[in-house]
Amino acid sequence: MIKTLALVLCLATNPCFGMAVGDDSSAEKPYQYEEARFLMGTLARIQVSASSQAEAHKCADAGFRALDLADSVFSTWRADSEISHINDQAGQGPVPISDAMAEVLVAALEISSRSGGAFDPTVLPLVELWGFRNRQPSPSPSKQAVDHCLDAVGAHLVHFQKANQTVEFSHPRTRLDFGGIAKGAALDQAAAAMMKNGATGGMIDLGGGLLVFGQGQKHQVGVVNPLDSNHPLANIPLSKGSVATSGQYERFRGHDEKTWGHILDPRTGQPCDQGLSVTVITDSALLADILATACFVLGPEDGLEFLERTPGCEGLMLFESPDGSMQLRSTVNCPGTH
Numbered sequence: 001m002i003k004t005l006a007l008v009l010c011l012a013t014n015p016c017f018g019m020a021v022g023d024d025s026s027a028e029k030p031y032q033y034e035e036a037r038f039l040m041g042t043l044a045r046i047q048v049s050a051s052s053q054a055e056a057h058k059c060a061d062a063g064f065r066a067l068d069l070a071d072s073v074f075s076t077w078r079a080d081s082e083i084s085h086i087n088d089q090a091g092q093g094p095v096p097i098s099d100a101m102a103e104v105l106v107a108a109l110e111i112s113s114r115s116g117g118a119f120d121p122t123v124l125p126l127v128e129l130w131g132f133r134n135r136q137p138s139p140s141p142s143k144q145a146v147d148h149c150l151d152a153v154g155a156h157l158v159h160f161q162k163a164n165q166t167v168e169f170s171h172p173r174t175r176l177d178f179g180g181i182a183k184g185a186a187l188d189q190a191a192a193a194m195m196k197n198g199a200t201g202g203m204i205d206l207g208g209g210l211l212v213f214g215q216g217q218k219h220q221v222g223v224v225n226p227l228d229s230n231h232p233l234a235n236i237p238l239s240k241g242s243v244a245t246s247g248q249y250e251r252f253r254g255h256d257e258k259t260w261g262h263i264l265d266p267r268t269g270q271p272c273d274q275g276l277s278v279t280v281i282t283d284s285a286l287l288a289d290i291l292a293t294a295c296f297v298l299g300p301e302d303g304l305e306f307l308e309r310t311p312g313c314e315g316l317m318l319f320e321s322p323d324g325s326m327q328l329r330s331t332v333n334c335p336g337t338h
Contacts, residue, residue, distance in 0.1 A: 007159075025131035025311070030051060030200050031050055031055070032047065033053070033127060034047045039064065039067045042183075043205075043207070044064065044205070045204070049199065049214065049217075058198065063194045065193065069189070072098070073100050074186070076176075076177055076178075078201050083176055086167060086176060086178055090168050090169045090174075094161065095168065103185070103286075109158060109160065111294055115306060118265070118266070118298045119266075119290055121158065122152070122174050123177050125174075126149055126150075126264050129149045146269040156170075159167055180285060181293065182289075183244075184289025185286045187211040187286075190211075191213040195213065200214050201216050208244065209289055214239050216238065217236075218239055219237075219239075220238065236335050242288040243279060243281050246293050248272065248277075264295075267297075276300065278303060278315065278318075279316045280313060280315045281313070282313040282314070283312055291315070294314075
């Protein structure tokens with residue numbers, strides 16, 4: 001069962017920013033600290049609770065280091081990253097990969113299979129073909145060019161060997177791109193690093209993805225009026241877990257004056273242009289990130305049905321109805337939408 005709401009979606013969290021909050025001398029209340037840094041091409045914001053000021057600062061630093069480490073593993077914009085090394089070598093033979101890479105790759109291949117290819121970790125050739133890497137106006141690629149590119153796209157071309165933890169591509173032009181899921185993986189890894197360093201709880205906000213972990217956390221995911229973003233129409237309480245949003249917020253213009261969104265359907269090689277936004281709520285930031293991308297490509301009907309079949313996951317989809325009005329549909333148990 002799927003609910004339909006005439007609402008518009010955005011994220012809303014605690015508005016305090018860039019400051020320490022709390023009494024360091026209090027034995028009852030943990031010290032709370034917040035800091036923001038620019039990482040992974042976006043603003044990363046960490047809130048952390050710990051037993052002391054020194055402990056809170058140490059935990060925040062550990063979180064930011066984990067985010068930076070994730071960037072060195074998953075970023076295709078960095079020539080020295082692990083994923084860039086894999087893309088350079090895996091078409092020629094098996095390449096050993098790290099535990100962090102193996103965890104994300106396995107999850108990506110699983111969701112790719114379950115979604116019928118709506119999510120695919122090998123879209124980099126398509127991303128490059130459509131000009132999303134150079135950010136300069138370029139002509140729309142021909143059908144012939146897209147079809148040629150699709151020969152190298154598909155999870156079936158990626159072969160992961162668990163026994164020796166290697167990956168190999170069966171097509172020389174296949175390339176991995178974790179742009180749709182790297183931030184989710186980074187959030188999980190940062191939270192784990194903060195807890196290991198003594199955090200009792202916290203929140204990490206990273207470019208469209210948010211993770212709340214530990215104890216004593218209360219945050220909101222707000223469903224707001226697009227004409228007045230200061231007055232939410234509904235709120236989703238989040239004390240633990242992750243929220244990820246995927247949407248066509250960025251558009252590219254070609255020489256022919258046509259525009260297209262930056263999210264591609266790996267099954268067709270064409271940009272998705274359904275004018276919708278997808279938000280997924282679940283325990284794992286990695287899973288939320290992957291599912292948000294997959295459901296965006298699947299569209300309102302199939303995407304929500306896919307979420308309903310995925311245990312522990314809820315979601316919201318914003319789209320334009322045939323009469324031009326905006327609708328927000330949700331899974332039946334999505335919190336904050338009753």
